[in-house]
Amino acid sequence: MTISHEHFRQAIGRTPFHDRMAALSKTENWATWNCYKVPRIVDKLSTEYFAVRSGCAVMDLTPMEKYRILGQDARPYLDRLVTRDISNLLPGRVTYVVWCNDDGKVIDDGTLFQLNENAYRLCSQHHQLDWLLMSAAGFDVQIEVETHDVAALAVQGPTSYSVLTAAGIDGLGDLKPFGIRNVECRGKPVTVSRTGYTGDLGYELWTEPGNAETLWDAIFDVQGQYDIHAMGLDALEMVRIEAGFIMPGFDFNTANSTIRAGYDRSPYEVGLGWVVNLEKGHFCGRKALKAENERPARRRLAKLTIEGNKPVGEAFVYAGKNGRQVGEIKCTTWSPILKANLALADIDCINGRLPDRLWARFDYQRELKWRTAWARCHAQTKPFYSPDHKSATPPARF
Amino acid sequence: MIRPDVIIIGAGHNGLVCAGYLARAGMGVLVLESGASTGGMAAPRVLNDDYHFPGLAHISYPISSAIRKDLRLDQFGYEPGKAIDTIALDTNNEHLTISAHAISANRLRKTDIETYPGFRKQYLAFAKSLSPLFDNKPPRLKNMGLRDTATLARLGWNIRMGLGRETMYEFMRVAAINIYDVLNETFDDKRLQGALALDAVMGSAMGPRTPGTVLTWLQRMFGELNGAAYVHSGEQLVNALTQSAENAGAVIRCDTRVSKILIEDSKAFGVELDNGELVKAKLVVSNADPRATFSSLVGAPQLDSMFATRVAQIRGSGVVGKLHLALSALPEFTGIDPSELTNRLVVAPSMRYIEHAFNPSKYGECPDDPILEITLPSTHNNALAPEGHHLMSVNVAFLPYDLNGGWDDQKTTMAYKVISQLEQYSPGLKSLVVDHEFLTPRDLEREYHAVGGHWHHGELSMHQSFMMRPTYGAAQYDTPIDRLFLCGAGCHPGGGLTGLPGRNAAKRILELGGTK
Numbered sequence: 001m002t003i004s005h006e007h008f009r010q011a012i013g014r015t016p017f018h019d020r021m022a023a024l025s026k027t028e029n030w031a032t033w034n035c036y037k038v039p040r041i042v043d044k045l046s047t048e049y050f051a052v053r054s055g056c057a058v059m060d061l062t063p064m065e066k067y068r069i070l071g072q073d074a075r076p077y078l079d080r081l082v083t084r085d086i087s088n089l090l091p092g093r094v095t096y097v098v099w100c101n102d103d104g105k106v107i108d109d110g111t112l113f114q115l116n117e118n119a120y121r122l123c124s125q126h127h128q129l130d131w132l133l134m135s136a137a138g139f140d141v142q143i144e145v146e147t148h149d150v151a152a153l154a155v156q157g158p159t160s161y162s163v164l165t166a167a168g169i170d171g172l173g174d175l176k177p178f179g180i181r182n183v184e185c186r187g188k189p190v191t192v193s194r195t196g197y198t199g200d201l202g203y204e205l206w207t208e209p210g211n212a213e214t215l216w217d218a219i220f221d222v223q224g225q226y227d228i229h230a231m232g233l234d235a236l237e238m239v240r241i242e243a244g245f246i247m248p249g250f251d252f253n254t255a256n257s258t259i260r261a262g263y264d265r266s267p268y269e270v271g272l273g274w275v276v277n278l279e280k281g282h283f284c285g286r287k288a289l290k291a292e293n294e295r296p297a298r299r300r301l302a303k304l305t306i307e308g309n310k311p312v313g314e315a316f317v318y319a320g321k322n323g324r325q326v327g328e329i330k331c332t333t334w335s336p337i338l339k340a341n342l343a344l345a346d347i348d349c350i351n352g353r354l355p356d357r358l359w360a361r362f363d364y365q366r367e368l369k370w371r372t373a374w375a376r377c378h379a380q381t382k383p384f385y386s387p388d389h390k391s392a393t394p395p396a397r398f
Numbered sequence: 399m400i401r402p403d404v405i406i407i408g409a410g411h412n413g414l415v416c417a418g419y420l421a422r423a424g425m426g427v428l429v430l431e432s433g434a435s436t437g438g439m440a441a442p443r444v445l446n447d448d449y450h451f452p453g454l455a456h457i458s459y460p461i462s463s464a465i466r467k468d469l470r471l472d473q474f475g476y477e478p479g480k481a482i483d484t485i486a487l488d489t490n491n492e493h494l495t496i497s498a499h500a501i502s503a504n505r506l507r508k509t510d511i512e513t514y515p516g517f518r519k520q521y522l523a524f525a526k527s528l529s530p531l532f533d534n535k536p537p538r539l540k541n542m543g544l545r546d547t548a549t550l551a552r553l554g555w556n557i558r559m560g561l562g563r564e565t566m567y568e569f570m571r572v573a574a575i576n577i578y579d580v581l582n583e584t585f586d587d588k589r590l591q592g593a594l595a596l597d598a599v600m601g602s603a604m605g606p607r608t609p610g611t612v613l614t615w616l617q618r619m620f621g622e623l624n625g626a627a628y629v630h631s632g633e634q635l636v637n638a639l640t641q642s643a644e645n646a647g648a649v650i651r652c653d654t655r656v657s658k659i660l661i662e663d664s665k666a667f668g669v670e671l672d673n674g675e676l677v678k679a680k681l682v683v684s685n686a687d688p689r690a691t692f693s694s695l696v697g698a699p700q701l702d703s704m705f706a707t708r709v710a711q712i713r714g715s716g717v718v719g720k721l722h723l724a725l726s727a728l729p730e731f732t733g734i735d736p737s738e739l740t741n742r743l744v745v746a747p748s749m750r751y752i753e754h755a756f757n758p759s760k761y762g763e764c765p766d767d768p769i770l771e772i773t774l775p776s777t778h779n780n781a782l783a784p785e786g787h788h789l790m791s792v793n794v795a796f797l798p799y800d801l802n803g804g805w806d807d808q809k810t811t812m813a814y815k816v817i818s819q820l821e822q823y824s825p826g827l828k829s830l831v832v833d834h835e836f837l838t839p840r841d842l843e844r845e846y847h848a849v850g851g852h853w854h855h856g857e858l859s860m861h862q863s864f865m866m867r868p869t870y871g872a873a874q875y876d877t878p879i880d881r882l883f884l885c886g887a888g889c890h891p892g893g894g895l896t897g898l899p900g901r902n903a904a905k906r907i908l909e910l911g912g913t914k
Binding site for chain 1: 661664693697698699700701702703704705706707710871878
């Protein structure tokens with residue numbers, strides 16, 4: 001079974017996991033993601049959040065954009081596409097990449113899987129076929145959309161390794177972060193990568209749509225032994241902010257969707273300077289990024305902890321209380337595990353640096369009455385939450 | 399020269415002009431030419447050892463006095479030829495002779511005769527008003543420099559003050575429209591309209607009704623500001639340019655094909671030849687077609703995606719074939735005195751005829767009745783052919799580059815078709831043909847490495863002119879690759895034997911600090 005290519009006739013498609021997910025849904029709180037119906041909340045937000053942080057959460061990733069890149073020029077093609085030096089990428093490994101237009105502005109980010117010698121999978125937040133094809137001129141590559149042909153499931157949380165092992169998926173013990181392994185689940189081939197968007201121990205499972213329910217059932221059949229919960233987008237938003245992961249198109253405007261001059265962002269500006277390698281040889285946007293790197297920074301997407309426990313929604317950020325407005329908060333969450341308000345904020349630099357004293361001014365309601373508050377913000381350089389068990393190999397058994 | 403400062407890829411006339419300027423500025427210049435001799439499309443082509451055809455450029459306007467002076471071309475033997483007229487051939491032998499300022503009154507309405515001189519004067523004035531644009535690098539619209547502002551200011555002044563108010567309005571009206579409308583508004587005679595429209599479309603994949611054909615016509619008129627058109631034999635101009643460059647110290651290596659431009663850290667530092675030899679230099683200047691330069695010599699991995707896409711999208715498939723006939727005697731044209739055969743003869747009896755000749759080319763087909771532009775260079779210089787023999791050089795349009803079914807099996811048929819067509823005007827021509835050579839756009843691509851076999855290395859359309867030529871990001875002769883420049887017809891102001899792209903490129907290179 002593959003997902004019907006007639007899917008476009010339906011306003012909202014259903015993934016191969018949909019029936020199983022729908023059976024668990026108590027809230028019927030659905031969202032659309034890439035034209036598929038996915039849960040915002042399946043049961044209860046706090047349950048799903050704590051499943052990721054202290055148990056095991058299962059999330060349907062099928063709607064994510066997936067591309068197969070094949071051909072003898074696949075490596076040089078990808079090398080020109082992404083800003084990162086991928087010369088260390090090997091078959092069976094995954095790396096996080098970002099790609100830019102000629103002006104060095106971010107088009108999207110994603111994960112790049114090398115499946116074998118000349119075959120890669122690129123997963124992205126937004127639809128990229130036009131950009132990928134346009135960039136292919138002069139390279140011997142084939143680019144195929146496989147979004148609808150691969151069922152994908154994220155299994156995340158401290159017990160995820162134990163859950164998968166109990167579910168009969170063997171051989172993951174020595175799989176390191178960003179590794180890929182081809183395994184079997186109840187006789188069906190499944191590709192497992194140790195990747196995720198939660199900042200915790202976790203795996204992503206890839207299989208043919210026809211095997212989707214078998215895979216799901218194998219995992220949920222050990223629910224009696226482990227705390228396993230299906231998870232929706234709302235919990236994901238909380239954990240990805242805790243992990244300091246950015247979301248192109250939400251935390252900043254992507255280059256190909258930007259109309260107004262200056263509204264797009266470079267990798268440096270969104271904190272992805274670490275995936276830009278100006279020494280690796282040419283890649284799209286290199287010249288612009290090299291020039292930018294030689295100038296003082298103009299702005300940064302900063303990780304902020306915000307003092308207090310009042311819910312910070314949309315807010316401006318100021319240099320000093322009642323000071324000059326220097327930026328705005330792009331996403332925010334209350335972190336139950338850290339007991340803190342976290343945010344990513346787009347902030348103008350002063351003399352190439354973030355202003356020292358940052359304050360957020362925000363409005364909140366108390367019993368339906370609006371109030372204004374100021375709260376001190378502290379810029380962080382590291383992810384807010386990054387537990388050691390995330391990268392332990394072999395992972396702890398539970 | 400152990401290690402040159404500058405390598406110029408291609409010894410076409412623009413490459414030679416650029417070499418002449420840079421060598422005179424004190425640079426060590428090495429010109430690498432894949433062909434056996436210099437001159438590119440302007441170089442003579444020899445048939446059967448004895449017949450010296452003028453290559454692709456059989457008609458030329460004089461090179462600008464600035465270039466002649468700067469490169470001392472006259473001292474190296476350059477002298478523009480005798481001014482020629484255009485004879486519009488008519489199947490009923492009612493030919494028209496069109497000169498720069500008058501038309502012979504062969505069954506022509508008085509109004510057309512009276513209108514013609516003023517019309518030409520007006521369009522020459524339009525062409526002249528554009529000269530600040532043609533003579534300089536196209537201005538950058540973003541991050542404009544002082545020189546760019548000056549160019550635009552002079553352009554504005556020329557159009558507003560040079561033309562005067564009424565003429566300026568007329569210029570603004572016609573600048574982007576088609577030659578069909580303009581000539582229909584102005585003249586009644588179909589033969590006259592056809593002969594004039596031919597100059598707007600010959601060399602371009604455009605019919606008289608194609609928007610922008612007034613611009614292509616003005617680009618041709620611009621050449622006339624230097625003097626009247628003459629029959630160009632290739633040799634003299636190419637030799638003068640070659641000697642001028644060599645005299646200034648440039649070294650020219652023929653039969654030397656560049657296969658790759660060497661690039662490191664987005665900087666060009668030399669070239670690789672097809673025999674594997676590496677030649678290093680501080681700057682590389684490509685006189686080759688921009689598409690060939692970026693797609694083949696530079697390669698996609700060295701370019702940003704959007705720029706590479708724009709280069710791949712440059713429009714320019716040649717639509718002109720070239721027929722060379724070696725003749726055992728001077729052919730006779732019905733109704734034309736033999737002494738008149740020094741002129742240019744054209745077969746484009748009406749704009750409707752031209753449009754019909756153009757239409758099939760859009761669908762990969764050859765026209766039944768192509769338009770022809772004929773010269774007999776041997777009538778100007780009898781040394782070009784054996785004694786008593788003559789040369790006939792014919793531009794044939796519109797022949798598609800991508801002919802349905804391919805050119806291999808249809809080339810000879812087409813050549814015979816053209817000869818038969820010529821027979822209508824010159825009975826007995828066939829029996830005089832000693833030898834012939836027919837070059838389709840495919841052949842031109844192979845012989846001259848111009849993508850699509852296009853004369854101008856890319857269509858001279860509005861969207862590929864000025865600061866859009868060949869495309870933005872490379873329109874000021876410098877390119878996204880540091881130390882790599884363009885100097886050929888694919889750059890502003892475009893094709894034709896003007897030398898302006900070569901000169902403007904050299905000026906730009908020097909302005910940016912040369913080899914520093």
